[in-house]
Amino acid sequence: MFLLFWDDIRSERELMQILPERLDYLWFLGYSLDDEIPNHSVLSKARKRWGLEVFESLFIRSVSQCVESGLVDGSKLHMDGSLVDADASKDSVVKASAELIDQLREAYGAVEAKLDGNLSNPHYQPVNRKLLSTTDPDSRCVSRKKSAGGGESRPRYKAHRAVDDKHGVITATTTTPGDVDEATQVERLINEHEANCGTTVEAAIGDSQYGTAEVMRNLQARAVRTHMKVHAGNARKDLKIFPKSDFEYKLGEDLYICPAGETLYPRRYDKRRKATEYTTGKHVCAHCQLRDACTKSKTGRTIMRHLGQELIDDAIEQSKSKEAWRDRIRRRYLMEGSFAQSANLHHFKRSRWRRLDKQRIQDYIICTIQNTKILITRSLPPKTTAEALPGLKYKIQNLNTSLKSLYKALIRKVRTRYGDNHCHSTSSINAHTILSHPFLSPFEQQPLQAKPGVSVREHNLCADSPAVRPYPFKCATNSSTPCSVDTVG
Ligand code: SF4
Numbered sequence: 001m002f003l004l005f006w007d008d009i010r011s012e013r014e015l016m017q018i019l020p021e022r023l024d025y026l027w028f029l030g031y032s033l034d035d036e037i038p039n040h041s042v043l044s045k046a047r048k049r050w051g052l053e054v055f056e057s058l059f060i061r062s063v064s065q066c067v068e069s070g071l072v073d074g075s076k077l078h079m080d081g082s083l084v085d086a087d088a089s090k091d092s093v094v095k096a097s098a099e100l101i102d103q104l105r106e107a108y109g110a111v112e113a114k115l116d117g118n119l120s121n122p123h124y125q126p127v128n129r130k131l132l133s134t135t136d137p138d139s140r141c142v143s144r145k146k147s148a149g150g151g152e153s154r155p156r157y158k159a160h161r162a163v164d165d166k167h168g169v170i171t172a173t174t175t176t177p178g179d180v181d182e183a184t185q186v187e188r189l190i191n192e193h194e195a196n197c198g199t200t201v202e203a204a205i206g207d208s209q210y211g212t213a214e215v216m217r218n219l220q221a222r223a224v225r226t227h228m229k230v231h232a233g234n235a236r237k238d239l240k241i242f243p244k245s246d247f248e249y250k251l252g253e254d255l256y257i258c259p260a261g262e263t264l265y266p267r268r269y270d271k272r273r274k275a276t277e278y279t280t281g282k283h284v285c286a287h288c289q290l291r292d293a294c295t296k297s298k299t300g301r302t303i304m305r306h307l308g309q310e311l312i313d314d315a316i317e318q319s320k321s322k323e324a325w326r327d328r329i330r331r332r333y334l335m336e337g338s339f340a341q342s343a344n345l346h347h348f349k350r351s352r353w354r355r356l357d358k359q360r361i362q363d364y365i366i367c368t369i370q371n372t373k374i375l376i377t378r379s380l381p382p383k384t385t386a387e388a389l390p391g392l393k394y395k396i397q398n399l400n401t402s403l404k405s406l407y408k409a410l411i412r413k414v415r416t417r418y419g420d421n422h423c424h425s426t427s428s429i430n431a432h433t434i435l436s437h438p439f440l441s442p443f444e445q446q447p448l449q450a451k452p453g454v455s456v457r458e459h460n461l462c463a464d465s466p467a468v469r470p471y472p473f474k475c476a477t478n479s480s481t482p483c484s485v486d487t488v489g
Pocket of ligand 1: 258259260261262280284285288290291294295300301
């Protein structure tokens with residue numbers, strides 16, 4: 001399964017077919033040349049028997065080895081999520097009432113539990129409750145963001161990742177249905193990162209999807225610097241009204257003073273947003289001279305104050321710092337690079353198997369592969385120029401030796417194929433002529449010598465020469481007999 005994603009092989013059948021021909025695969029798997037290769041169905045049986053835990057422990061082991069090699073700093077964490085197309089067609093999606101879809105999900109869950117104990121999360125509430133893929137009921141129908149190309153809604157999963165700042169090692173990963181918000185996975189990723197690396201996170205970096213009030217408040221409460229872009233929310237920038245910072249909050253009295261000097265009192269508490277709404281008296285804003293610059297609402301201006309607003313204000317200040325800005329620039333390189341590598345080389349963008357647990361296995365394997373690559377390439381200490389020079393000289397000498405042996409092999413091949421006296425004398429072959437001629441493949445065509453007054457290319461196209469090729473040119477010599485050593489002169 002590791003090789004399946006390492007080389008992005010199309011299927012398990014294909015992997016088993018090419019296995020006997022690949023000595024590196026045989027060496028990696030511990031097979032000898034005479035060993036019998038098992039049937040491809042062994043892989044799916046092993047996956048079912050091992051379960052998710054084996055692949056999770058494999059991933060954790062790759063992180064531990066990176067930590068032991070000094071490739072993980074652990075203090076700064078970059079986070080992001082990416083959609084993965086489920087192995088289900090759009091035609092498998094059925095549309096029905098939310099109640100019927102819920103019943104169908106329960107029925108699928110019960111059957112699944114009987115088959116292999118895969119119980120879905122009872123606390124999870126899908127965003128779109130009217131669509132269900134009958135092929136892969138764990139996936140959710142979502143479309144990509146407009147910035148990522150947009151497109152149609154189709155069954156998808158979402159892979160969430162945390163990447164360490166030092167060398168881009170993936171230290172935590174989790175997979176959810178496609179409609180789960182990135183911000184809900186922050187705590188989980190940080191906890192997993194700290195458990196895997198044995199360090200404490202000091203700064204978390206993410207895009208605006210992570211910059212919600214709840215994430216900011218929770219991270220500040222656990223003394224993690226928030227270097228994510230602040231979520232814009234639903235506020236319209238084009239309204240151009242007094243910002244919230246123009247309203248003064250009286251901490252002891254729990255009220256706001258607006259720019260006109262009027263008082264805004266708490267009116268209601270929004271449980272979902274964990275925020276209190278403040279507003280003025282009924283007719284105060286209606287008679288205010290600053291009204292046009294303060295609100296476009298007919299009912300007057302309101303201000304929302306979140307639970308733990310002081311922490312959120314501190315978090316916003318931190319997110320505006322230069323260090324946060326630099327970290328967000330680095331995040332693009334690390335996070336986008338990590339996802340791009342997995343998408344381009346390791347079959348990340350499409351599920352190989354169905355159901356959430358299998359998709360988690362896929363993500364654990366891909367993350368393990370990427371960590372292994374970093375471990376191989378970065379674990380050796382960097383060489384200084386003085387240390388690298390002897391090795392470079394040795395490589396150049398080796399290259400010269402290889403070129404000489406290649407040249408000798410060419411001479412032997414030409415002699416065997418055309419003899420010594422046809423068209424030229426092989427003893428006088430100029431290696432530069434062979435290797436640099438634009439029309440000739442050194443292994444298949446006859447090398448050339450120039451005739452006085454005839455270009456090398458024209459000479460090679462002599463009609464009766466064994467070196468004739470289907471080019472629309474004629475030999476400038478107009479000779480009907482093959483050129484010889486004498487005529488070539
Ligand atoms: S519109 Fe209302 S909230 Fe705004 S400045 Fe006037 S009185 Fe104050």
